[in-house]
Amino acid sequence: MVIKSWLFSIVLFETFIYVYGWGPVGHSTIVRLAQSQLSDTAPEWILSLTPWHWHGNLSALASWADDILYPNTNPTGYDNWQWSRPLHYINIPDWSCNYNHERDCVGDICVSGAIKNYTKRLETELDDIQQTEALYFLIHFVGDIHQPLHTGFASDRGGNDVKGHYMNGTYSTNLHSLWDSGLLTTRLHRNFHSNASLYYDHIYELMINLPSEDNDNNIEQWIDDNIKIVCEHIYFDENNVTMNATANFTLGEVYYNRSISIIEQRLARGGRRLGVLLNQLAKTRPQKSSDQKNKLSSSTIALIVVLVVEGVLAIVVGIIFFIRYKKRSSEPNSFSLSSTKE
Structure with a gap:
């Protein structure tokens, strides 16, 4: 029984690091950036689909799609959500450096397919429970698709099997974990006193100064941007040697300094694109009688x-x-x- 529990813990840890993206700071930052751009009826719509005690703070639910998968954050129901694991990422053939939807997202079972599906569900007349679930998945998956290693190589599971040491750390880590949270943690600690609110202000400034682009609605372009980072940057160590699962890496200041700006650009773009999407959905979603304001004719008013x-x-x-x-x-x-x- 002890052996089974130990094996289960190992398997759970392996899948945990594979699915989890950005970590709570990254995901909440993206959603908070998106909410800062909401206009017209979007804030009222978001408020109607969030628990009353969060007062419409959607960023508090940014990691819901991760939390439901694990017994420590969802002790009584995590088994019911295991079907959603493959929706957090895309696997591409090693060094193919291009995205092919038919090859890499069969049956739309990937993060790209998930974003399209939950966007469509929010545009469909469903009950509030299904609308809420779709919204929580959508805000998380838009975050995931902006973490480059969530469109990573299939053989090493998006960098999870590429392991080594970072900043002279005692414990081994992996490439995926570094891009999820390790590099961000260093940045927060060094420059923002580990204060997520101060860091948000910094990323917000980056977002509002981003050059305008025509691809804020183009999911395939988002993926292509990721794959370019994966193939041209992530897998090269500080000596420009290709990293892989057969040898441990040693990464430090050089890798951190050339990577952190890329991460912050992805956070800023993810926040802006999610904001654009939510504003569009607020306009195109079905209007229920309960959330329509009664518009009276002039004769009725008279x-x-x-x-x-x-x-x-x-x-x-x-x-x-x-x-x-x-x-x-x-x-x-x-x-x-x-x-x-x-």
């Missing part, structure tokens, strides 16, 4: 005004008659009785 005025006049007249009646009933009789003698 009729209501007349009825209100008549009602007020009736009340005033009633009060006047009541006052007069009370006044008369309180006055002494004006006639006297004549007395007779016998």
Whole structure:
């Protein structure tokens, strides 16, 4: 029994590091950036699909799609969500350096297919539970697709099997984990006092200064951007030697300095693109009678005004008659009785 538990823990850890993307800081930063751009009816729509105690703070749910997969964050229901694991990433053949949807996302079972599916579901008239689930998946998967190693090589599971040491660390890590959170953690600690809010302000400035592009709605372009980073940057160590699963790497300042700006650009672009998508969905989603404001015609409004005025006049007249009646009933009789003698 102990051996089985130990083996289960190993398997769980391996799948955990494969699926998890960006970590809580990265995912929440992207969603918070997106919310900063919401306009028109989008904030009201988001508020209707988030728990009341979060007051519409969608970034608090940015890692929901990861949290539901593991017993430490979803102890009673994680088995029910294992089907969603393959939706967090795309596997491409090693060094093919291009994305082929029919080859790499069979049956739309990948992060690209998931984004399209949950976008479509939010444009369809579904109940609130399904709409909420679709929204929580969508905000997370848009984050995942901007982490380059979520469109990584199939043989090493998106860099999970490429292992080594970082910044003279005692414990071994892997390339995927470094790009999820390791490099970000170094950045926060060194320059932002490990304060995620300060870091958000920095990424926000990057986002608003991004040059305008025509591909904010082009998921295939997002993937191509990732693959270019994977093939031209991520797998090369500090001596420009290709890293792979057969040998341990040693990475430090050089790798960090040339990588962190790429990560921050991906966070900023992910936030902007998610914001664009949410604003579009707020306009195109089905309008339910419960969230439509009653729009009254001018004739209906005029009729209501007349009825209100008549009602007020009736009340005033009633009060006047009541006052007069009370006044008369309180006055002494004006006639006297004549007395007779016998």
